[in-house]
Amino acid sequence: MRYLWTEDTGAGLHFWILVNQLFFDNELVVEGKGSNQGLLDAVLDLDVKDDDKYYVAFDYVVDNQDIRNKYRILKSITDKSEGKIVILDMICFEYLILAFDKLVEWTGTGKTDKIKIREEVLAAVENHRINLSKIDDKKTLQYIAGFKRYSTERVMKSLVGEFTQNEKWSVKGPLMGECWYKDCCVSEHSDSLRCGKPEDEGGDEKMRMLIRSEKVQDVISKVIAAE
16 A cells, blocks of 8 residues: 655645545545654554555755754654655645645735745745745845744745635635635635636646646655656
């Protein structure tokens, strides 16, 4: 059996279930472990059988010392697993959404300031962190400075929330917002929320476009290579 383990719950776990359904034809056993510690504990307790392989989607950012410590332990285990346990090259689920090239168009956000900040942040991502030295835009630096406890992952989650406030596009709840994976009317407007209109793609096709995006493909490339 081939397993994909994630620390995510809710929408993040739902994303991986949809990836499994629409891209891997349900060949993987997808399980959420609740937290990065839960994921690490599951790997530590693992008794790998001969035909099993485990893909570990561990959220890794280098500007969080606790995560760096857990990652070192995880990597030491995988290095001894003879290829049976594979760490996916992952920053966090929210980064995959933030980097999706259709995000602004589909969600229909009118927040021009946040669109600019998103562009600046994405351009500054390298080696599992936001390289602040690559950002010159004052508003972007002020936005990042507003975090009491700064980390790349916190910035990613906050920015994604700015673009997905409409519940139909939300990535915060128990499931991804229905407009990511269902046929739905996405051109409705309310007083406070706007929603863009994808180019008439059906639900499955929208999700497949997200899965085929560059950053998602980078993460799942090791799973694809093993097929």
